[in-house]
Amino acid sequence: MSSLTAKQSPRRNRPGIRAEDWCSWSTPPLEEMDTTLAFQQLIQSRVRSDPTDIEAILQPPESTDEAAWQYEQLRQICLELNSLVTLLEQECTYETCPEMKADEWQYLCAAHPSPQPCCAIDYIMHTLDGATALLNSHRHFPSRVSIPEPSIKQFQNIARRLYRVFAHAWFSHREIFLESEFTNRTV
Missing domain, CATH: 1.20.140.30 (MOB kinase activator)
Structure with a gap:
């Protein structure tokens, strides 16, 4: 297993995690996401953050x-x-x-x-x-x-x-x- 830098902290739920801590990791800026799933991760992070803020969920990041x-x-x-x-x-x-x-x-x-x-x-x-x-x-x-x-x-x-x-x-x-x-x- 490789060591992770502070910027690359793992985003996973550990066994036994409390419900209120589920998916509670911070989402890095889109520019730092080096994956084809970046948009999906950003949308889901916004939904978890505030599911009632529809405008924020739908707002595309700049230059996307x-x-x-x-x-x-x-x-x-x-x-x-x-x-x-x-x-x-x-x-x-x-x-x-x-x-x-x-x-x-x-x-x-x-x-x-x-x-x-x-x-x-x-x-x-x-x-x-x-x-x-x-x-x-x-x-x-x-x-x-x-x-x-x-x-x-x-x-x-x-x-x-x-x-x-x-x-x-x-x-x-x-x-x-x-x-x-x-x-x-x-x-």
Whole structure:
């Protein structure tokens, strides 16, 4: 094991760590992060620091690739959306939500060869799985630090579909949405 300098202190949680000390290490400035995961680490550090300060979480560092920053924000949304979906699974079933709706809007599921109706929870799972698979696709996103121009066009599509999950939760399962928001501050 190599010795670490003060600047390179390990960022890990030790066995037996108290909950209030979980991930309590300081985050080095972006310029000192020599990793392809720098944006992800910075976003997650900001979320841990103050999950209610949405502007700070979304604000890209100076002179960064805006597309790479947006890419990591979408990955973070997918990551955090899993906790809402876990809560929804208890109440959002084929019987209670046979269609994917938000207010008066009905959505067709794009996970099939041709768009078709799905019950809401299946639509949500297909959407989250599809977004995660696309964001992890080496064909569309070969690097996490430089996003190819054609792949940037996927961002709007991903965001629109993920928004529908939030909209369904808001209009059809408001208590679960608010519980998730209070607990996790995902939106």
